[in-house]
Amino acid sequence: MDTLAIPTPNRPVDATVEIPGSKSLTNRALLVAALAQGDSILENALFSDDSEYFAKCLEDLGIPIALNSQLAQVQVSGKGGEIPNKQADLFVGLAGTAARFISALVALGNGEYRLDGVPRMRERPMGDLLNVLQAGGVNINFEGNPGFMPYTIYGQGFAGGHVRLPANQTSQQLSALLMIAPYAQQDTIIEVEGTMVSQSYVKMTCRLMADFGVEVTQTNENLFEIKAGQRYQARQYTIEPDASNASYFFAAAAITGGRVRVQHLTKQSSQGDILWLNVLEQMGCQIYEGDDYTEVRGPEQLQGIDIDMNDMSDLVQTLGAIAPFATSPVTIRNVEHIRYKETERIRAVVTELQRLGVKVEEFADGLRIEPSAITPTAIETYHDHRMAMAFAVTGLKAPGIVIKDPGCTAKTFPDYFTRFFQMLEN
CATH class of the missing domain: 3.65.10.10 (Enolpyruvate transferase domain)
Structure with missing residues (x-):
């Protein structure tokens, strides 16, 4: 029509x-459930282009996903921080959350992961997150402009440590780092540089992480600490x-x-x-x-x-x-x-x-x-x-x-x- x-x-x-169900909560829950060990059931999950691109990316990474749109239910068989597939070509459409969250996730893997989206997605800012991943030991090859899709991430684990991240254009890059930080090689301190936009979405991220068993310590408005070694717990979760x-x-x-x-x-x-x-x-x-x-x-x-x-x-x-x-x-x-x-x-x-x-x-x-x-x-x-x-x-x-x-x-x-x-x- x-x-x-x-x-x-x-x-x-x-x-x-x-x-x-909430798009923002569905996509965050998909990520942390993929990082947990075992099966999580997401109730009242959103079935839309954005969430289905996200689920498809997880499947392409070797993380089993069972979708039941009639029941608005998703089962995610998390791999405890492991990414089974060592190579994947990942397409995120126009889904900004999928683009940022999947980019952070594959940094934890040990393989070669290409990400791309529709033409508008190639114009949306990714560089601040990618700079932090690169500083943490991840190699990234850009096919066009640095900081923008398409690119290939050569995952080899995220180092963690003290990182600085601007969040003046989007808070999604900060949320992405927060959610993978428990699986870093050392404790992670994220210092937000300048003004942070959409703070409520960051609070949502931290609350969902806590619901799955991981604590974030926020010492002030712009400083977050995540202890390494924490693990998300598989669970049933209603969106x-x-x-x-x-x-x-x-x-x-x-x-x-x-x-x-x-x-x-x-x-x-x-x-x-x-x-x-x-x-x-x-x-x-x-x-x-x-x-x-x-x-x-x-x-x-x-x-x-x-x-x-x-x-x-x-x-x-x-x-x-x-x-x-x-x-x-x-x-x-x-x-x-x-x-x-x-x-x-x-x-x-x-x-x-x-x-x-x-x-x-x-x-x-x-x-x-x-x-x-x-x-x-x-x-x-x-x-x-x-x-x-x-x-x-x-x-x-x-x-x-x-x-x-x-x-x-x-x-x-x-x-x-x-x-x-x-x-x-x-």
Whole structure:
């Protein structure tokens, strides 16, 4: 399907929805389960392009994976830090987590591992992680620009020790190092240089590592210590619903003055994007929390907000998509790093808002969106799942919105539009 028209209901949304498992937690759990010894069962795992690329890479490395999409269950037969296959050609698509986590994993192996992805993945930053691996004794051969895919990693174990890593463009490289550090040859101290973006994702990584039996000591905001010799313990583990993907359903309640309840997701989530609930509350929504659900009820009209979204930057598009309906301007700050995501996200949001007739100002690390009448148009999605999912929400309030390339949501939420339209049927 090349395009998809979004229906505009004449009433507030009123629905209870189920959201698939978190991409971020699924991919982290896949990595640590692969490093554990024995069989782990991941329940409510996400089945999407990103997670399936990750699982395929693990299989290509000789780590048995059993997928059951009907039960949303993955069995990983971990090899205790060993990588059975001594040679593999690994393709990660556009999956940044797979690219960074698999690159770190194969450094522990004893073999030759080539990694590549789609053209956009070849433009995304990898160099800071690779520099640390090289300093730790790993040889890497770059086929094109140093620091970018495609490249071949000649694994021979990771030395550990005191390493320095910038994390100003992505926190995924830091998470990758944290997760392999227990299997280093000596204790690892990771010193983050400069400003760290998306700190909530690093906290998620450390929490998941602890769930599998490995402790990280964080002595200050930028210093992490991981003792060598710790080992992940195989276990049964339930993945939380994806808070980032829940944001679109909560946003639907927000702009229609309706009610949406998301099952099995609460503010106790380990995912930083649960902070979206605070954003909506500041904009006038009411939030209700039960033992095993969260519900958002939207106001008659949203209020504007001026907000630092560094720690929930995957939600910039969600906020951008509902911002024109607020009573006053919405300003989003401190998210320059999203220019290096699946697409150049600040520019993409600005461009599509302008296409909708919205008055918007772009600056280096964010944007300012004015309350505006919406012009019917077709939204370019730039192969970016979050562009498609976010601007579908705009169509609930403004007639005539068409999403181009709706299939790009397969990256993290293959049946997004099925569930989105089911929400409107209630």
